[in-house]
Amino acid sequence: MSCERYHDWINASVDGTLDSVERRELEDHLAACPSCAALAADLRRLQQLAQGLERLAAPPSLWTRIDRATRESDPRRRWRPGAMWAALAAAAVLVLAVASTLLLVRDRDPQPGTPAADPGASSIEVARTVEAELRLAEQHYENAIAGLEQLARDRELLDPEVAATLQKNLQVIDGAIAESRSALQMQPGSHPAQQSLFDAFRTKIALLEDTIYLLSEIRRNDQVSGTASGTNGDQSS
Amino acid sequence: MNKDVFMSATIRISVVLVALLSAARGEAGPDRDAAAAALAGPLALQAGAGAESGSQQTWSRTFKTGPHGALELWNLAGDVTVVGGGGDSIAVKAIKRLHRGGGPSDLDRIEITATETAGRVSIRTVFPEMKHVSAEVEFHVQVPAESAVTVQTVSGDVGVEKVTGAVVLESVSGDVTVSGARRLIRAKSVSGDVTLTDAAGEALDVNSVSGDLLLKGLKARGCTLQTVSGSVIASGAACDRAEMKSVSGDVEYSGSLAPGGRYDFKSHSGDIRLTLGGSTGFALSASTFSGDLSSQLPLSNVRESERPRHGPRTQRLQGTFGDGSAQVDVATFSGSVVLAGGK
Numbered sequence: 001m002s003c004e005r006y007h008d009w010i011n012a013s014v015d016g017t018l019d020s021v022e023r024r025e026l027e028d029h030l031a032a033c034p035s036c037a038a039l040a041a042d043l044r045r046l047q048q049l050a051q052g053l054e055r056l057a058a059p060p061s062l063w064t065r066i067d068r069a070t071r072e073s074d075p076r077r078r079w080r081p082g083a084m085w086a087a088l089a090a091a092a093v094l095v096l097a098v099a100s101t102l103l104l105v106r107d108r109d110p111q112p113g114t115p116a117a118d119p120g121a122s123s124i125e126v127a128r129t130v131e132a133e134l135r136l137a138e139q140h141y142e143n144a145i146a147g148l149e150q151l152a153r154d155r156e157l158l159d160p161e162v163a164a165t166l167q168k169n170l171q172v173i174d175g176a177i178a179e180s181r182s183a184l185q186m187q188p189g190s191h192p193a194q195q196s197l198f199d200a201f202r203t204k205i206a207l208l209e210d211t212i213y214l215l216s217e218i219r220r221n222d223q224v225s226g227t228a229s230g231t232n233g234d235q236s237s
Numbered sequence: 238m239n240k241d242v243f244m245s246a247t248i249r250i251s252v253v254l255v256a257l258l259s260a261a262r263g264e265a266g267p268d269r270d271a272a273a274a275a276l277a278g279p280l281a282l283q284a285g286a287g288a289e290s291g292s293q294q295t296w297s298r299t300f301k302t303g304p305h306g307a308l309e310l311w312n313l314a315g316d317v318t319v320v321g322g323g324g325d326s327i328a329v330k331a332i333k334r335l336h337r338g339g340g341p342s343d344l345d346r347i348e349i350t351a352t353e354t355a356g357r358v359s360i361r362t363v364f365p366e367m368k369h370v371s372a373e374v375e376f377h378v379q380v381p382a383e384s385a386v387t388v389q390t391v392s393g394d395v396g397v398e399k400v401t402g403a404v405v406l407e408s409v410s411g412d413v414t415v416s417g418a419r420r421l422i423r424a425k426s427v428s429g430d431v432t433l434t435d436a437a438g439e440a441l442d443v444n445s446v447s448g449d450l451l452l453k454g455l456k457a458r459g460c461t462l463q464t465v466s467g468s469v470i471a472s473g474a475a476c477d478r479a480e481m482k483s484v485s486g487d488v489e490y491s492g493s494l495a496p497g498g499r500y501d502f503k504s505h506s507g508d509i510r511l512t513l514g515g516s517t518g519f520a521l522s523a524s525t526f527s528g529d530l531s532s533q534l535p536l537s538n539v540r541e542s543e544r545p546r547h548g549p550r551t552q553r554l555q556g557t558f559g560d561g562s563a564q565v566d567v568a569t570f571s572g573s574v575v576l577a578g579g580k
Binding site: 016021159165166169180183192193195196199210 | 305307356357385387391402403405409410420422427428440446447465466482484485503505506524525526527551553568569570571
């Protein structure tokens, strides 16, 4: 087997999607191939670095560029894997940004049993800061979701029942977002409401990512089949 | 959000489940046909001997793989059952079936392709364009128990029994049922339920969008169980780490905790009920915005948040049971939290 084939396996290994047989074969290869072993080490290091990413903000223009690229390209070519991963990476960066903000907010959330903040000017200031950070975090999520919704808009390509299932569950999540938001208007410092809001955002992003991946696979197969149709022999049994 | 959740989400993206839908959209047509053809292997096998009728054909094949072989099965429509046992061969029986319209010639056009390389058997169905015809291919497969099994279906239930090798199961609109798996890696469905009985694994990923996740006797180093509108119910569970989430469904965990384990239970509008047995102590952090919160276990170092003078009865509870070695986080928005002792 060539090293190129093992590169896919290295990716899968880092993602944790390699099965045991492949993993054993890959490990044998890595033991004998310094080049592939170095690649595997680099990818694992990248994964660790990603886990430790600090707060970053994706430029708003990124979404515009992604959207423009998908609109302008030939429909059969516009879903290059790179474009999808760029979109997902952008979403991931935004989610990381929100995560950092949320951690800040959580740190300020009073712990059970601790006395309430002094009802003075300082508490009002803290409340305003928390509200501002919450709004900022919400904005990050909304930006990410808006971008993903744009990318997932061709849901009519899916089987109607599956599309309906996805749509119905997106509505369930939207309901959770609306309830949490309403609760936060009443009690901006409510930890359960904050947590529920951001959990709902994360769930929605995950579902949209799945939908986008699904659509990209449909387009990818269209592309592959377009190439293969001319050479595929008659294999009827 | 913690970094683990982010990584989990990122890794989850790579799951191939949704790829199955590439050939599942709507009515049969050129796209579906081409997508199926694109996924077909290079070798098409003739149907083996079997019961034949106007609306049914059988196909069978046996592959000598050794006790640690691997099966990869991709099916567009029809149920798939895989049973682990003895021997060193993978035996595949497929039943092509017409439900509506068509005739024997249409059954002939449904291809089952197979490749076998170094103990790895790959089976795929290729459905041609068949207007006004409804057909399926039902698979019954016997594998050596220690085989690795990967099954992906678009429309059809998937059932796997007594397979101790690595198992990955994905269906778009069917139910996924697993029993006796010792190395389950992933069980997913978009609209079906996922039911696991006496399953075990290192890092389980069990997921559905609208279906329920029902797990009995689950044993895992780590497990992530998530659904949007279904419920997550684990009984007799023993997990070192568990993350169980639903948006509108209930979350129930009945079983034991591991010393030093971490457990995260969340639902937006569903109830969360934990029935914790065994002797492992834990530190509890639980909250609900408008539901009720109660513990039938004696907690020490209890700290409860003050209730606001106005608005919903937001509740938050922290406390310790026993030595507090495990960490249990529970959060729901409008549901209730009940913590009870088990056997």
